[in-house]
Amino acid sequence: MLKRRTFLASATAASAVAGLGFKPARAQAAWPTRPVTFIVPWGAGGGTDQTARIVASLLEKDLGQPINVVNRTGGSGVVGHAAIAQAAPDGYTIGMITVEIVMMHWQGLTEFKDTSYTPLALMNSDPPGVQVKADSSYKNVKDVVAAIKANPGKLKASGTGQGGIWHVALAGWLQAMGLKPDTVPWVPSNGAAPAMQDLAAGGVDIVTCSVPEARAMLDAGKARSLAVMSPGRNPAFPNVPTLKEELGIDWTISAWRGIAGPPGLPANVGAKLVASLDKAYKSKDFQEFMAQRGFGTVWGDPQGFAKHMAADDAKMGSVMKALGIAKA
Amino acid sequence: MDTALAALYLIADPYVLFIIVLSSAFGLFVGAMPGLTATMATALLVPITFFMPPVPALAAIVTASAMAIFAGDIPGALLRIPGTPASAAYTDEAYAMTLKGQAELALGAGVVFSAIGGIFGTIVLVTAAPALAEVALRFSSFEYFWLVCLGLTCAVFIAQDSAIKGMIALFLGLTVALIGLDNPAAVPRFTFGVTDLMGGIDMIQAMIGMFAIAEVLRAVAAANLRLPPPKPVSGPIFKGQWLLTKKYPVQIIRGSAIGTLIGALPGAGADIASWITYATSKRFSKEPEKFGTGHVEGIVESGAANNAAVSGAWIPALVFGIPGDSITAIVIGVLYLKNLNPGPTIFLEKPEIITALFTVFFLANIVMIPFGWLAIKSAKQILAVPREVLMPIVLMFCIVGAFAINNSPFGIGVMLVFGVIGFLMEDNGFPVAPVILGIVLGPMLEQNFVTSMIKSDGSFLFFFERPIAGMLGVTTLAVWGGMAWKGLRALRPVPA
Amino acid sequence: MKINDLVAGVVLFALAVLILVYAQTLPPMPGQRYGAAAFPTVVALGLGGFSLMLAGQGWRERRPDTRWIEFSAWAHERHTRGNFVIALVLIAVYVLLSERIGFIPLSIAILVFLFLRQGVPLRRGVTIAVATTLAIQLAFSDVLRVPLPRGLLTEILW
Structure with missing residues (x-):
């Protein structure tokens, strides 16, 4: 009786050990064995x-x-x-x-x-760009900065939701120029596409979304990209300068x-x-x-x-x- | 021209044509089966369309929903049970015709004038939507705010018995829309620390619950699911339809036009279109005394109207992202999943898809004639499918479908909760469609209000300053004023 | 289940009050007047207002024999009431256990159970349940790549 129980117990233990040993071995040696x-x-x-x-x-x-x-x-x-x-x-x-x-x-x-x-x-x-409406009076990013400084709080920007990546991009840029991060109030949007549409419709003044996101509107001639917040220019848009080139500041994101x-x-x-x-x-x-x-x-x-x-x-x-x- | 060619290329794909044939059969079956609705057909298609390119995905939805709305007439005429709510208005009339030995004429009128109504609605869609989109391109959050307000107001018209219950349903939908993180302030609301609630309530999962699970619950709670044997259909179906067309041209056009318009009104769809046009048909008929005794006139008019509504509903859905009915509410969800965000820009960015979509609408309404004929001829076999087997299978499909939306069992829980809510609401005379309107339009309303206030630095004047916004604003306020005045007068006790 | 308008109105009004109270705890949006609390407040006021109107309607239309909650026919019948509850419980069971047990065994079990309740003969029910489950598994998991949970069958089938 006792013998049988011991046998059972040891068999269970043995299989448990075997099981434990088997699984990691399978996961490690032959990974991946399933989808x-x-x-x-x-x-x-x-x-x-x-x-x-x-x-x-x-x-x-x-x-x-x-x-x-x-x-x-x-x-x-x-x-x-x-x-x-x-x-x-x-x-x-x-x-x-x-x-x-x-x-x-x-x-x-x-x-x-x-x-x-x-x-x-x-x-x-x-990296994000600084996009404005195609027929806006800002010829380059310096014009935009001048307008921001002349009338703090007047220009509005959009590109993503509140606290999203492009909101931070804008705020960091303003900070890098020594301005308060809310000098340009942020208009939250459900992503870049609606923000670009609102830019074209005249609802906001600046959109700081990434260049690929802005591309459809840029190609359609409804918006212009004035600068990118990256260390170098984008090969797909070689005519758009960096912030460093235009303003001499080091903000990249x-x-x-x-x-x-x-x-x-x-x-x-x-x-x-x-x-x-x-x-x-x-x-x-x-x-x-x-x-x-x-x-x-x-x-x-x-x-x-x-x-x-x-x-x-x-x-x-x-x-x-x-x-x-x-x-x- | 390039767009037309590109669209043709998208449609002429054998895969797309195959999908159209399959979804026709699916739509006809679901529509003909009492307890399964056109909205449900669309909801059940969603997880499958998920993995298709946009054109076949939309083609499947368009075809299935158009077919289902027509096929709802079949059990109405043969069993006196409407297959979908959109056929309920004239079910008694059609059944009375069957008793008079005119089942062929009733069903033939159903299929022929459904197709005509559908094509009428499509022509309006094709001409109106791009023109509206042109205007809507200049819309900013101010215009959208008023548009959404007008859309929400439609909840009153959806509720036919009680405006109060309609408004409560609407506000319940708005309450659901509050849940989650996706609001302008990006603050988690009503999430109670549950990560899955951060994303908010998915509209499609909620709809599978309210439109499919509620129906399954109703079915399993019924004592007997078996259908009585349908009346046989033997004679030619299309005989006499040309005569009807010549006899009732005004009814056909009136039904199609009113149907398209009601379809285009946010939230109101084929079922309401068919009730209203059946009533107008009776009111303007030269022989109103014949209505209810098996008279085909009302079937001609409202049969055209409910299919016209299916097409009309796509107008606000495509141009503004505002659902015209509960089917297009799901469509909006699918469009977002396909990264084809509805709005005026879709007409600029994806013109070939829009043109392909319009072509599918025409195609679906044309193939409705031969497919409808087949469905009528095989009505006996379709209605012999045992519902006690079908309903559990539908339940399983709902579970898998709700799961597939974001691959989380949590979504099935959402579906369950909304199934019970939908069941309770319907039992107590609360319309379900306004809830959907609230869930879809709630975030738009908040988004456009808050962003407008930021843009205007907190001044309400801007809501009227832009010309289109001002016009929309004055219209909205006038409609609200009129409704409040009517409501107050109704409350005041009538002096004896 | 018919709930009297007065009861429904009061319950919904309580819900509106809860929303209103909760909304006031939400943080403001930095630098903006209308933050996260504004819209919930409007919704709560609207819901509350219409709920009161509904309750008022129920109050005016009450009669001595008015029942506050009235159960429909199916809820009185033991079998149909059971069907209703079972359908709800089975979905809940699926939500809770699908990851652990897996789609295939759970789906077969749920379908067989529901078929039997609806009076489908056992052998026919099992056959249809297995066929439906395998068809869904094939269509969704293998063709459409929906990651239906594998659960217990993970080691056996994959």
Whole structure:
């Protein structure tokens, strides 16, 4: 009787050990053995979704397993970013994180921030431009600055929601010129497209969204881009100068997108992913796709990506505090 | 010309044509099946259209909804049970015709004048929408604010029995719209720390709940789901329709025009169009005494009206993002998912898709004639599908559909809650459509009000300063004033 | 279930008061007069006003035999009442357990259960439930790539 019980117990223990030993071995050695879920915190069809889908299709080709892009939308990205951070760190759930991850925690919207992930690769970065209506009297960005200084509070700007990336871009720019961040009141909008329409309709004076977002209206001749907030000019719009060239100030900012997994991703899974992402980034398919849409490409390996996020986090924090939208 | 060619290229794709055929069959089945409505057909299509390119996705919705509205006539005539609410107005009339041995004439009138009404509505859509879009390009938040106010006012007209209940339904919808982070101040409201609520209540999930789950609940709570055997249809269907066309030209045009107009009014759709035109048909008829005894005149007029409304509803949906009925409320959601944000700019940025969409409208209403004929001929088989098997399957589709919107089980919970709310509301005479109007228009109202106040530095005068805004503003205030005056007079006790 | 207008009006009015109170706790928008609280306040006032009107209507139309809440026929019948509650519970069960158990087993279970309640013969019910579930799995998960939860079957099927 006793013998039998011991036997049973040891058999259970043995199988438990075997089970424990088996699972990580399978996860590590042969990853991926089943489809991988790729979470996108933004809606289908948008810039983040398009970028994620091209990256996922290239990963799929390289890794030999389906990469399922899943849009977990809502709450201005909070829901999807949380889903990536909270996923099981087995390599079967990764996702695309965006600049909002170093902004939302300052507003107290989420506890997750840049350090809540295993960064894998930074792949895209789009700086904002300073857009005005096609028939406005401002010939260049200096005219705009003069108008802002002459009548503080009169010009209105838009481009995204309250406290969004382009709002911070505007506020940081004003601060860099020694002005108060609310010298140009922000008109919240549901994204860049409605803001550009409102610009064309004469509802607002300035839109500080990214150049690819403004492109349709720029190409249609309904708006003009006066400057970009990046270190160098955009190859797709070589005639648009940088803020540094025009005003001699050092304010640069960008909306970026990168790939990350939940914290504690096994090192070999991470290494395999980074190698595959590097291949995807260098591929002609990716570069052509991004160039065609006017999306900027930039590569950051895990360390570079982490450093980039940490620097951005500090930058966003200081501007958002000045704007009064960061929680103490 | 380039646009027309590009649109033709988009439509002539065998895949798109295949989708049109499939969704025709789907729409006819759902419409003919009592308890499944055209809105439900659209809601159930959403997760599938998710993964299609925009043109086939929209083609599926257009075809299925147009077919479903017509097919609702079939069980109305053969069983005296309307297949969709849009056929309810003349169900008794059609059934009376069937009893007189005129089922063929009633159903034939249904399909022929549905197609004519649908084409009439499409012609109005094709001419009016781009022209309106041209004007709307110059709209800023001030104009949109008034437009949304006017749209919300329509909730009163949707509620046919009680204006108070209509307004309460509207405000419940506005309350739902408060939830989440997506407001101008970007402050989480009514989220109670729940991350899933940050994104707010998804409109499509709420609609699957209110229009499909509520219906499934009603069905499972019914004692017997089996339908009685339908009356047979044997004779030729199109015989005599040409005579009807020559006899009732005024009715056809009046029905189509009123139907298109009601469709274009925010929130009011095919069902209201058919009630109103059945009434106008009777009022202006030379033989009103024949109504209710199996007289085809009313069927001609309101049969045309309900399909005209389906097309008309797309006018405000495409141009302003304001839903003309509950089907286009879902369409707006789908457009956003496809990154085809409705608004005047869509006519500039994606003209080929708009032209393709218009072509699909014509196509759908033309193929309605042969497909409708088939559906009428196979009515017996369609109505023999056991509903006790169908309803649980619909429930499962709803679950998967609600999940697919944002891949979260939370969405299924949202659907469940709204299913119960929709069920309770309908039991108590609260119209459901204003809730949808509130959910869609609430964020627009707040957004346009707050941004206008920021632009005007807090001055209300700006709401009247721009010429179009001023005109819209004065109209809105006049409508409200008129309604308040009427309401007050109704409250005052009549002196004896 | 028919709820008397007076009861419905009072309940909705209470909801409006809650919204109003909650709205006043929302932070203002820096530098702006109309912030997060403005719109909820308007909605609460509107909802409250019309709720009172509804309650007033119910009060005026009350009669000695007025029932505050009246259940419809299905709620009196044990079987149909059971059907109603079961449908709600099954959806809730799906919400709570789908991630753990997975779509395929749960869907089959839910469908079989509902079919049996509606009087579908067992063998026919099981066949249709399995066929429907596999069809949905194939269409949505494999073709449309909706990540239907795999749950218990994760290790077996994938």
